[in-house]
Amino acid sequence: MRRFINLFKQDTLIIIRSGLQYAVIFISVILIVLINFVIPEKLEFKNTELFFDSTQGKIMEPFLLAAGVEKDKIFSNYDDFIKALEEDRKSIGIRIEGTSADAKFTIFSQNTESIKNVNLEEAALESVLENIRGTGKKAGYRIETLREETSPIPFNKNLIPVFLTYEVVALGFLLIAVMIFQEKTDGSIHAYRVSSSGAAIYILSKVVIFTLMAVLYGVVTTVSTVGFNIDYLNLLLLIILASIFMTLLGLLVSIFFNNLSEFLFAAFGVLIIMQLPTISYMNPTFAPGFIKWIPMYPVLFGFREALFSTGKENYLFPFLIVLIAGIGALFALCYFAVRKRLMRS
């Protein structure tokens, strides 16, 4: 224990002298500013709707005004309508012709709208038309919720699990490599090898430092963005275990490379694979089996559950057990690799 504390103090001093803490503080501030002030709570890509009412007697205008359409968005002259559409590239035009009994709509698309938006527009117009005709039907369904209703997660806050997974947890993956290559350059690792402290202490010291940095980084970022009313116990457990896992992975990969630039090629490969679960996170309907096997998948969704609980009980427990087993296996591999490769000439 005395030797571990000694090495831990030494490694901490080296990290501080290397200025790695400033990089972490800088990124943390950037994340907090992004989440709180830059990224909006809602992402809306709504087109401006411009109307040209060419029905006889302009019968649609009162309905449109009643539906909340602003007067200046309703045109009575076709040329003005087209000119306004051409000037505003985000606009979508709707020409209404015929009579109330036989009204026809023409949608003028800029060809930049998503097909989803155009279809929504079509459905909305059809609904308006049915209301005018008095043929609208009542919904033939109702919704029952199994759990307590949760409020929607704001878009900016929904990104916090992504930042926690790929900034906070992945911190150790890169920083341990920086430290290993510094020691390789200095040759100090050989001096360590001929002391009576072994590979286990060497690994543990570095893992503990980067895990502590991840915990501080994660807690500061979380408190500054979502406050205190979340499941901090599970959040901390997840940060600690996932950070240990990623730090050990970084150590294992870095052992097989001679310098940081060689390592970065492999590191980017590993990080890209680890980031694939973000696709499923942003588009939940896309969740093929192989993505669920990537360790960062449950970490990402675990963070969301800890931050914005949906009431799922014991959601994290099975995964935490798997993560602990993974850490055990990685530690054994690291121990073997450090002894056989890193500490040998």
Add this chain to the structure above:
Amino acid sequence: MIEVKNLYHRYEKKGKDAVSDVSFSIEKGEIFGFLGPSGAGKTTVQNIMIGLLGLQKGEVLYDGKSIKKMKSDFYNSIGVCFEQSNLYTKLTGFENLRYYAGLFNVPTLDPMLLLESVGLKDAAHKRCGTYSKGMKQRLTFTRSLINNPGILFLDEPTGSLDPGLAKKIKEMIVGLKKEGKTIFLTTHNMYIADELCDRVAFINEGEIIASDSPRNLKLKYGNKSVKVEYKTDGKLASEIFFLEKENDLNAFNKIISGKTVQTIHSQEATLEQIFIKLTGRELV
């Protein structure tokens, strides 16, 4: 006692052995010099002896116990001064020693006293990334002493030092021997070996070609010579003659009888001359 028996080592993707059938022994309290030019296999043998390289073939025994069976506590009893100054450049000289001391399970020496002993007290709190090559070498030397080891492996301990500092380190090595420490000194500097070592082994291209005390090597392989300084055409000239050779003896007699001799000194062959005689290779 340290015994190295029939040691072989071959690096990956190399066609020949870096070390081949190397055997020697070192008595307790002895300074054993391991001499050879760069690339001869000196550091490979040392690295096998301290466990930095795996044992492929042969045996290294410490008081009869194999290096393969040594646990981490073995490192409490040895000190290694590497040729490359492998220090933590972000730490000060004092911190390098203090934290290194904390890695051992035995009582350690006072870092500041050690720094003082090699003239680094004033630079103790400067980051060693700013040290000169010589300062780094002295710090690396003191680090090898921090756990007060019984066995020392010193790889070119005076390599980057000016004569004054080299003398100080040599005096310290002699002092360590007097304390009863066993010292394995790896060098290509034959003068230091001659001055310090009880016994030496010459290694060339991975093989030991001779091993004995410097005196016995000189008696066995060295030819006595005479250095003469004389005046010829108003200028001072100097020549070395090996009197066991007939041609040299005749030339020597000719100068003695026909020239104005200024000085005349008999001299022993140096270890370097013996090494060249045995290998045809210089110690660079």
